[in-house]
Amino acid sequence: MAQKYTTREEDYSKWYNELVYRADLAEHSDVRGCMVIKPYGYAIWEMMKDILDKKFKETGHSNAYFPLFIPKSYLSKEASHVDGFAKECAVVTHYRLKNAEDGSGVIVDPTAKLEEELIVRPTSETIIWNSYKNWIQSYRDLPILINQWANVVRWEMRTRLFLRTTEFLWQEGHTAHATKQEAIDETIQMLEVYADFAENYMAMPVIKGVKTESERFAGADDTYCIEAMMQDGKALQAGTSHFLGQNFAKAFEVKYADKEGKLEFVWATSWGVSTRLMGALIMTHSDDEGLVLPPALAPIQVVAVPIHRTEEELAMIDEKFQELGKKLKALGISFKYDNDDNRRPGWKFAEYEAKGVPIRLAMGPRDLENGKVEVARRDNKTKEVVDFDGIDGFIENLLAEIQTNLLQRAKDYRAANIQTVDSYEEFKSKIDGGGFFYAHWDGTNETEAKIKEETQATIRCIAIDQSEEAGVCMVTGKPSSKRVIFAKAY
Amino acid sequence: MAQKYTTREEDYSKWYNELVYRADLAEHSDVRGCMVIKPYGYAIWEMMKDILDKKFKETGHSNAYFPLFIPKSYLSKEASHVDGFAKECAVVTHYRLKNAEDGSGVIVDPTAKLEEELIVRPTSETIIWNSYKNWIQSYRDLPILINQWANVVRWEMRTRLFLRTTEFLWQEGHTAHATKQEAIDETIQMLEVYADFAENYMAMPVIKGVKTESERFAGADDTYCIEAMMQDGKALQAGTSHFLGQNFAKAFEVKYADKEGKLEFVWATSWGVSTRLMGALIMTHSDDEGLVLPPALAPIQVVAVPIHRTEEELAMIDEKFQELGKKLKALGISFKYDNDDNRRPGWKFAEYEAKGVPIRLAMGPRDLENGKVEVARRDNKTKEVVDFDGIDGFIENLLAEIQTNLLQRAKDYRAANIQTVDSYEEFKSKIDGGGFFYAHWDGTNETEAKIKEETQATIRCIAIDQSEEAGVCMVTGKPSSKRVIFAKAY
Numbered sequence: 001m002a003q004k005y006t007t008r009e010e011d012y013s014k015w016y017n018e019l020v021y022r023a024d025l026a027e028h029s030d031v032r033g034c035m036v037i038k039p040y041g042y043a044i045w046e047m048m049k050d051i052l053d054k055k056f057k058e059t060g061h062s063n064a065y066f067p068l069f070i071p072k073s074y075l076s077k078e079a080s081h082v083d084g085f086a087k088e089c090a091v092v093t094h095y096r097l098k099n100a101e102d103g104s105g106v107i108v109d110p111t112a113k114l115e116e117e118l119i120v121r122p123t124s125e126t127i128i129w130n131s132y133k134n135w136i137q138s139y140r141d142l143p144i145l146i147n148q149w150a151n152v153v154r155w156e157m158r159t160r161l162f163l164r165t166t167e168f169l170w171q172e173g174h175t176a177h178a179t180k181q182e183a184i185d186e187t188i189q190m191l192e193v194y195a196d197f198a199e200n201y202m203a204m205p206v207i208k209g210v211k212t213e214s215e216r217f218a219g220a221d222d223t224y225c226i227e228a229m230m231q232d233g234k235a236l237q238a239g240t241s242h243f244l245g246q247n248f249a250k251a252f253e254v255k256y257a258d259k260e261g262k263l264e265f266v267w268a269t270s271w272g273v274s275t276r277l278m279g280a281l282i283m284t285h286s287d288d289e290g291l292v293l294p295p296a297l298a299p300i301q302v303v304a305v306p307i308h309r310t311e312e313e314l315a316m317i318d319e320k321f322q323e324l325g326k327k328l329k330a331l332g333i334s335f336k337y338d339n340d341d342n343r344r345p346g347w348k349f350a351e352y353e354a355k356g357v358p359i360r361l362a363m364g365p366r367d368l369e370n371g372k373v374e375v376a377r378r379d380n381k382t383k384e385v386v387d388f389d390g391i392d393g394f395i396e397n398l399l400a401e402i403q404t405n406l407l408q409r410a411k412d413y414r415a416a417n418i419q420t421v422d423s424y425e426e427f428k429s430k431i432d433g434g435g436f437f438y439a440h441w442d443g444t445n446e447t448e449a450k451i452k453e454e455t456q457a458t459i460r461c462i463a464i465d466q467s468e469e470a471g472v473c474m475v476t477g478k479p480s481s482k483r484v485i486f487a488k489a490y
Numbered sequence: 491m492a493q494k495y496t497t498r499e500e501d502y503s504k505w506y507n508e509l510v511y512r513a514d515l516a517e518h519s520d521v522r523g524c525m526v527i528k529p530y531g532y533a534i535w536e537m538m539k540d541i542l543d544k545k546f547k548e549t550g551h552s553n554a555y556f557p558l559f560i561p562k563s564y565l566s567k568e569a570s571h572v573d574g575f576a577k578e579c580a581v582v583t584h585y586r587l588k589n590a591e592d593g594s595g596v597i598v599d600p601t602a603k604l605e606e607e608l609i610v611r612p613t614s615e616t617i618i619w620n621s622y623k624n625w626i627q628s629y630r631d632l633p634i635l636i637n638q639w640a641n642v643v644r645w646e647m648r649t650r651l652f653l654r655t656t657e658f659l660w661q662e663g664h665t666a667h668a669t670k671q672e673a674i675d676e677t678i679q680m681l682e683v684y685a686d687f688a689e690n691y692m693a694m695p696v697i698k699g700v701k702t703e704s705e706r707f708a709g710a711d712d713t714y715c716i717e718a719m720m721q722d723g724k725a726l727q728a729g730t731s732h733f734l735g736q737n738f739a740k741a742f743e744v745k746y747a748d749k750e751g752k753l754e755f756v757w758a759t760s761w762g763v764s765t766r767l768m769g770a771l772i773m774t775h776s777d778d779e780g781l782v783l784p785p786a787l788a789p790i791q792v793v794a795v796p797i798h799r800t801e802e803e804l805a806m807i808d809e810k811f812q813e814l815g816k817k818l819k820a821l822g823i824s825f826k827y828d829n830d831d832n833r834r835p836g837w838k839f840a841e842y843e844a845k846g847v848p849i850r851l852a853m854g855p856r857d858l859e860n861g862k863v864e865v866a867r868r869d870n871k872t873k874e875v876v877d878f879d880g881i882d883g884f885i886e887n888l889l890a891e892i893q894t895n896l897l898q899r900a901k902d903y904r905a906a907n908i909q910t911v912d913s914y915e916e917f918k919s920k921i922d923g924g925g926f927f928y929a930h931w932d933g934t935n936e937t938e939a940k941i942k943e944e945t946q947a948t949i950r951c952i953a954i955d956q957s958e959e960a961g962v963c964m965v966t967g968k969p970s971s972k973r974v975i976f977a978k979a980y
Contacts, residue, residue, distance in 0.1 A: 029621065031557045031608065036621050039552035039636060046553060062529035063536060067521045068610075068641055068657050069580070072587070076595045086587045086596045090559070092610065093598065094581040095645040097562070105566045106576045108583065108607055117598055118521065120558075120582065120610070131519065131526050140832065146529060151558055151641065155585040167558050342630065 007288045012232045013160075019282060020161045022354045023291040026278075033159040033166030040355060041278065043299035045169065048277060049149065051201055051296075052171065055193050061145045061173060066127050068151075069118035074126040078251040081125065084218020088155035090120040090166075120153040125219060125244070125270055128174045129252040136176060136266055138257045143186075144176040152274075162279035163236075163490055170274035176266045178256060180245075183267035187243040190271040191224045194239035202277070203294035203406035204228050204284045205414055206238060207436075207485065209461025214445050217270075221245035227460045227485070229414045230283040233434020235460045235487035238280050241271035279490070284410050285379075291356030292378055294406050295399040300336045302328060302395055303357045305348045307364035314339065317363050320373075320388065324361075327392040333399065353378065358402050359395060363388075379405055420483070424451075424474045427486070431455045436487045440480035442473035451475060451486070460485045497778040502722045503650075509772060510651045512844045513781040516768075523649040523656030530845060531768065533789035535659065538767060539639065541691055541786075542661065545683050551635045551663060556617050558641075559608035564616040568741040571615065574708020578645035580610040580656075610643040615709060615734070615760055618664045619742040626666060626756060628747045633676075634666040642764075652769035653726075653980055660764035666739075666756045668746060673757035677733040680761040681714045684729035692767070693784035693896035694718050694774045695904055696728060697926075697975065699951025704935050707760075711735035717950045717975070719904045720773040723924020725950045725977035728770050731761035769980070774900050775869075781846030782868055784896050785889040790826045792818060792885055793847045795838045797854035804829065807853050810863075810878065814851075817882040823889065843868065848892050849885060853878075869895055910973070914941075914964045917976070921945045926977045930970035932963035941965060941976070950975045 005022065006014040020026055025041030037045065053063070075086045096112030099105075121127065128146075135141060149171050159165050173190060177183040191208055198206045206226035216223045220242040228238050246265040249255070255263045285292040295301050304324070306317040321337045328335040336357075338348055345362065352360055360376040367373055373391055376383045379402045386394060417435035421427045427437060441447060441459065452458050462484045471480050495512065496504040510516055515531030527535065543553070565576040586602030589595075611617065618636075625631060639661045649655050663680060667673040681698055688696045696716035706713040710732035718728050736755040739745070745753045775782040785791050794814070796807040811827045818825040826847075828838055835852065842850055850866040857863055863881055866873045869892045876884060907925035911917045917927060931937060931949065942948050952974045961970050 027621075029557045029617070031559045031561060031617070034557035034559060036557065037555040039554045042554045043552065062533065064529045064532045065527040065659065067519045067524035067526065068643065069521045069524060071521060072596060072598075075587075082596060088586055090582045090608070091584040091587065091598055092580045093583045096578055097565075097576045097581065097609070106562060106572060108562075108581055118580070119587070127519070127521070131517075153558065169555065 005288070008231060015288070016279075016283065017161065019286055019290060019354075023356060025282075025291070026161050028161070031166075033156055035161055035165050035167075037169075037275070040299065044281070044293070044297055045275060045278060047297050047299065048197075048201075049171075052193075052197055052273065053147075053149075055197065056147050056171075056173065059145075059189060059193060061147045061175075063148065064146045065148055065150070066124050066131065068121055070121050070124075070127045072117045072119055074130060075119060077126060078219045078247055080247075081219035081251075085122045085154075086119075088157070089122050090153045090155060092118040092120065121150070122152055122154045123270075123272075124148065124150070124152075124172055125174065125248055126252075129248040129254060129268070132174075132176055132266070133252050133254045136254055136256050139178050139259060142176055142178045142256060142266065143182065145173075145186075146175065147171055147173040160279075162275055162282070165275075168275045170272050172270060172272040175269045176249075176254070177269070178258065178264070178267070180267050183245075183269050184243055187222070187224055187241045187269045187271070190269070191226065191239075191241040194241065194271075194273060195226050198226055198228065198238055198280075199407060201294065201296040202281050202284070203296070203403055203410060204238070204280060205407065205411045207461065207463050208465070209463040209485065211240075211461055212445075212448060212459045212484070214448055215458065217242045219244060219247050220270075221247065224464075225461055227487075228280055228284065229417060229436060229487075230280070230490065231286075231413065232283075233417050233487075235436065235485075235489040236276075236280050236283070237460070237489065238277060239271070239273040242269060244268035244270060285406055286356065289350075289381075290354030292406070293356035293358060295358045295403050298356065298358050299334065300352075300355070300357050301334045301399055302359045302361065303336045303338060303348075303352045304361040304363070305345050305352075306339050307345050307362055309365070313365050313368070316368055320363060320368070321361075324388075324391060328395065331392060331396055333395065359398060361391075377402060379409075422471070422474060427457075427474055428455055431457050431486070431488065434488065436460070436485050438483040439474045439486055440471035440482075441484050442476045442478035442480055444476075447473060447475050457486045457488050460487050460489060495778065498721060505778070506769075506773060507651065509776055509780060509844075513846060515772075515781070516651050518651070521656075523646055525651055525655050525657075527659075527765070530789065534771070534783070534787055535765060535768060537787050537789065538687075538691075539661075542683075542687055542763065543637075543639075545687065546637050546661075546663065549635075549679060549683060551637045551665075553638065554636045555638055555640070556614050556621065558611055560611050560614075560617045562607045562609055564620060565609060567616060568709045568737055570737075571709035571741075575612045575644075576609075578647070579612050580643045580645060582608040582610065611640070612642055612644045613760075613762075614638065614640070614642075614662055615664065615738055616742075619738040619744060619758070622664075622666055622756070623742050623744045626744055626746050629668050629749060632666060632668045632746060632756065633672065635663075635676075636665065637661055637663045650769075652765055652772070655765075658765045660762050662760060662762040665759045666744070667759070668748065668754070668757070670735075670757050673735075673759050674733055677712070677714055677731045677759045677761070680759070681716065681729075681731040684716050684731065684761075684763060688716055688718065688728055689897060691784065691786040692771050692774070693786070693893055693900060694728070694770060695897065695901045697951065697953050698955070699953040699975065701730075701951055702935075702938060702949045702974070704938055705948065707732045709734060709737050710760075711737065714954075715951055717977075718770055718774065719900075719907060719926060719977075720770070720980065721776075721903065722773075723907050723977075725926065725975075725979040726766075726770050726773070727950070727979065728767060729761070729763040732759060734758035734760060775896055776846065779840075779871075780844030782896070783846035783848060785848045785893045788846065788848050789824065790842075790845070790847050791823050791889060792825045792849045792851065793838075793842045794825070794827045794851040794853070795835050795842075796829050797835050797852055799855070803855050803858070806858055810853060810858070811851075814878075814881060818885065821882060821886055823885065849888060851881075867892060869899075912961070912964060917947075917964055918945055921947050921976070921978065924978070926950070926975050928973040929964045929976055930961035930972075931974050932966050932968035932970055934966075937963060937965050947976045947978050950977050950979060
């Protein structure tokens, strides 16, 4: 290869950025902090979207669409929400341009100033609850189970492709319920949907937990999350599900009449995942040669490359692979046969390796003669020559095996990088090495803030399945009943 | 029914607005000109999206995503484009809010002013060609065949649900080609895709044509369109496909090296349909009782309602319909069984009628006894009692028949409302009655403008299949070689 790429070892962050370009997933646009998601990257996002959308519908949700713009005053209606979201956002102040009188181009027309500024949605709780107010009168109108696929904008100062961009794509579920328990059940249900998607499609193990007060969504009573470990030992919050209590119902005065006709405030949840999942997917599996994709999220699961000298050889290999293509299609396996004569096999091998195609097949004249095909796995980079006869079944099994292997590998990596610590000295000496640290904490914001300031580590969550264990806070020595998970995070 | 709804006869425009609310498709939001697309309306849009997306992919296109924001200066790069789009648009001037010092709420932070204002995309040619510039070096990089599903904003002064809203959802295809002919072929191919979708899924006949110069997209060399006739005789432009020539390539300096290494400007197309199609769908088929949906775009194709007095009867009817539900699912037919005990059958009948469900089944004790079921068609409001045995096959055929009938009915309506006129006097006396008028025109902007000013009618298009016919312009008497289509339009 002409170009030398940065390895994970050399510079993890640089490796990541180069990989996003090399695999043709996305690029920076000329608009500050906004990215262009390129066709190959978008194809992966589309697969994520389709799978999640199906799961949302299976759990009773419908899609809808609410306005991009939020009147400025709406943000102020929920007190903690405004503090969390009204700061860094795109503000629309005018609705017209005009030609400059000096002919220098177009300028903002000062006479077309909005009476009230509009905010490009950073999240849609306020605009949606302003609608729900009119939709909900009685218990018969509940629950409302709606999801929206949309773009949102948060004016981030430091951005990174997929991980943190000014504009990003996401889904946001917004539900309304008659009872507290029902809303909590919904919150947990959607957390489970996310965890299932992460593990069984992304092959990314996650820890399900609840955030501490200081890390909660602005306006939530409780924020649940799934936390994944990246290959540099850092944590990445991959999805959140919020129990919003009655906060938005109170802010927008949304009440329902129960069966006895008594008026009650409605209970709410919201939950979302975003194009950030693309970053998580990349950083969980990829290696120094490029992207590694789990078969369940690979736009191309199998690629085949002919290795020939003569046109006659090519014709025979074409026939074999075209026949295989039909068989794989019938099995629901996506297959690309690349017999483009403008590129050499070596170039193609590197290209599909960079793009993370799970299985690569190659066939040369000798394979053809012997009824064989070379099968290369992207995940562990092993190759073997197998019988072409029955190769479709072989591939089907191998894809399943790769999917399993990637999850197991990520689980093993995580297991090797989780530590239990009891002293703050030990914690401080180890935290820069990366990984998750299970430690006791006294439950106060002050201690949490002190640890963050001194180590840059945050409490990622209190794991749902964490068992009770009497101990003392590693910093203050105050009593603690459970360990929490500390890590540096994206 | 308690509420009296406006009929088409009484007030077509009011009928339309009421219907959108009554069928629970969409509603006005509190944000000026922006709508909320409700779950039932969004489900129809999702079906449209899925079908179109499949067609785009079958014709070789991939999806991608480009930024929501366009730097103001980009709009000025293509001279006619800026005149067409830089006028009424949402302008982002600031990126931060802060708490007002007097505690009155949040205000725009004057120190967070953008150096260059950002425009919320009204269409994406400029931002996309600014990217293509970096993607295209040689003929090997062509063609680029990309589509984007996105929201766009045009600050419309007068808005109507689905037909004209400040924010709307759409798809925009943007392709780049090495030759003029290839770009023209692409333009026509996508026009055909739209026409096929309109006729075979929306059951809406359309005329394929090319716009006159004055009705062209800002920046196009030619704009092709599909024009449909609504039930009030007005025309609705349902989709456009633009041959952009080399205009954007020149504006953004996008050249490619051909096989001989010679640098040439790239040829372009763009094409789009939007949530406006929802308005077209509604106004093509619906009646005074509510929405009428073609089966190919009905989220619920068949609804079944039990009519019972006792719990025992209900249990028996439940069993019958649940069994039918399985059979219909196997046939790919969407079915809803509504045995909700809180609503009476009459209420349900009116509800599903308003929502345009193509087939309604009802079963009472006598039907149960006789092995019968009542089948009501939404399109022509006929009812018949048929054998329950074999009802699944009966329904499958009936859905196909309804789809065909709706298209035929719309074709008949259109045929009855197309006229050929040769004198301007006759044209003026008839134009207020609605319909399409085939007339000769001298090909000048002046005459076109005069007719528009005097009658509010515009040239909808010059139909592609319009045969040559020597004649004279109905206004000026100058020679004309082809009739063009005049109508009042949405």
